[in-house]
Amino acid sequence: MSKLPRFGVWALVHGSRAALQDPAEPYDASWTRNKALVLEAERLGYDSVLVAQHTINPHDPSLDQLEAWTASAALAALTSRIEIIAAIKPYLYHPVVLAKMAQQIEHISGGRFAINLVNAWNRPELERAGIGFAEHDERYAYGREWISVVEALLRGEAVKHRGDNFRIDDYQLRPGDPFRARPRIYVGGESEPARSLVAAHGDVWFINGQPHDDVAGLIADVSARARPAGREALRFGLSAFVIARDTHDEAQAHLEHLFELAELDKPLRERQKANTDPHAVMHQTFARSARVGSNGGTAAGLVGDYDAVARRIVDFHRAGIELFMLQFQPFEADMASFAHEVMPRVRRLLDV
Template sequence: MDAPPRFGIWALVHGSRAARQDPDEPFDASWTRNRALVLEAEALGFDCTLVAQHTFNPYDPERGQLEAWSASAALAALTHRIEIITAIKPLLYNPVVLAKMALQIEEISSGRFAINLVNAWNRAEMDKAGLPFPEHDARYALGEEWLSVVEPLLRGERVNHAGAHFAVQDAVILPRAATRARPRIYVGGESEPARALAAAQADVWFINGQPVDDVAALIADVARRPRTGPPLRYGLSAFVIARPTEQEAVAAYERLARLAELDKPVLARQAIHIDPAVVMHQTMAKSPRVGTNGGTAAGLVGTYRQVADRIRAFHDAGIETFMLQFQPFEAEMRRFAAEVMPLARR
């Protein structure tokens, strides 16, 4: 790729990304922690942060959960350079209301805001709010129509729309984006409807962590699809464990894997709410790993040089943005910025 790799962090919206009973990282999904985390990430040279959207903690309903959109507006006011990517489930927000919110944060951030469209996998979140949870492909059909309304609104265009799910009359959102045409649009998901949606309407397609050959095959499939406008870009989620020696990295992985076993009873109780048609969970079940959204399945476990080389291999395959997880988050984020980021960008 011509563009250099971009590195981002997952905000800790629902606590630890791997083992939730780690004595080195007590549970903390508070605004105070996330504010400090993102401000430090910006200072360390990270390019973006992804703020996942959940109304209730999806892994443990007895735990707290950061609210994504109000937190993102605050982060936009506090930061100066880092891109703020906020997830959105079309089931939760009317497209006109969401477009207005997004353009407001775009203004607050001076053109550093993006939305990440995800079509939901946790039925409990909708059930608790009394909202419908259609089957998998129907959610994507709704999401496609939702985004077809949001995208022109983000451009400041006047929209009239009458579809299966939304009716919009003479809507235009002001003020328009001041520094570019509109906020960037990321799309997540690897099912057939998700790939079609990304090819047609996304700026960036997010892929969950998995081996580089699998990622290259996914990119090749989507790149073959019809598309108008600029080429689609690609992002990857991954959990990083980097150490001076391979033995230390393996030991750190094994420690987190043992701790993650303690979470299985809670996760099993929550698993009944997961839509089995969601490809992310099918992919994650194929191999042992720690972390969410594929986690260590991407293979970023090893020495500083090994992790940097694997990042470059993903970059050669087409990945531009790496959305990273760590544990303990702050300490390992600093280690990555100091030891791996310079090697990967060289």
């Protein structure tokens, strides 16, 4: 693990992360906003951007939804330093097609592209398309076979594969990757099948926001699992919603304000809950505590004055978190203040 943590941001692919009806941050999931946000994140020194994949908005199908892979290709051409991580749900793309797309974005970006493998939780997205929504463990079995094909193709191998879901005969993609062996693979999910999959195929495990001791336990569990021969040690990322202010009271006041705004979205959240796979561990974890933000949100505890937030980040980093994938609201303003106020404090605490 590097001495310094890396910091990334979530692209606003389906609008605001904490509350959709915030007068200070009107709903906007447009390409125009996301392009500007990512370019500003790069300028501010952020290391990564995660572009989540949905084809229809998971909160309200009538709302806008940024498409992850076309947006990621465009971002690859527009940026020069930031890592671009595109989420992928295996049922939406055949592995041969997806591997070629990933390889192309790797070339466009100059070796800054990564895949985030997720196995889907939103039923309507797949059911309404006629794809079908398999049971939890079946989705992970499919995803494991899928990523084994994609990974081999990204390495430039000639793939012959006979599995439960795919039959591939001597398939090889060209040109190969001139920058490294293959793009980085992130894996999300905290169930037993997800942990097994990331140990076998992942480079970085994305953990949803939750308290420090819970995160440390997850890291210990997956770190102890066998890895394929020759593969580097697994690294870890954490999703978190940040509220950092001059004082603790100011941060708490903003948190309470976001809780009030989030109540306005309650009908949408209830609809989302009804559409969610009840076996998804992510949502079981979220139910343990009140929070705002997605993917664990404020459950990671990055709420407080600048010094307190910096100290908590250092604690997570020392427990094994390398990449912090962050959310804010208002996003652009708080993203900037985090870069100016919290990042330097983290560097000082780590004496770098």
